[in-house]
Amino acid sequence: MNAARNGHHYASAGSAVPATNPAAVLALRSIPVLGWLFLIVGVVRPFRARWLRVVFWIDAVLSVGVHAAQIPAARKVAAQRGISGRRAAVMTMLLGATWWKTLGEGRR
Numbered sequence: 001m002n003a004a005r006n007g008h009h010y011a012s013a014g015s016a017v018p019a020t021n022p023a024a025v026l027a028l029r030s031i032p033v034l035g036w037l038f039l040i041v042g043v044v045r046p047f048r049a050r051w052l053r054v055v056f057w058i059d060a061v062l063s064v065g066v067h068a069a070q071i072p073a074a075r076k077v078a079a080q081r082g083i084s085g086r087r088a089a090v091m092t093m094l095l096g097a098t099w100w101k102t103l104g105e106g107r108r
Contacts, residue, residue, distance in 0.1 A: 028098045032067070035059050036094070067096045074100035 042056040071089050077100045078088035091099045 025098075025102045028102065029095050032063065032094065032096050032098060035063050039063060067093050070097055070100070077101075077103060
């Protein structure tokens with residue numbers, strides 16, 4: 001059964017993330033921001049607890065590595081919406097897929 005008949009609308013073509021209301025998009029986008037804040041705290045005042053250091057490094061890999069790997073896909077989606085590649089790269093590094101897979105669903 002296709003998505004339109006199911007009542008689901010998707011954020012962009014080929015997107016696996018269903019479109020949601022602006023409040024839900026904002027909530028989703030807050031997750032990577034909190035991750036970046038956690039990294040800043042860990043740099044300014046290194047964590048002593050082993051489990052926090054482990055979480056710090058997992059967060060660092062996800063925030064830097066995975067977000068950077070998403071930039072080519074984000075630039076393609078952004079270009080279809082008239083958004084510059086530079087802005088797509090910056091926003092993807094900050095917010096990851098929560099930005100480019102929900103374009104048009106919340107504030108850009």
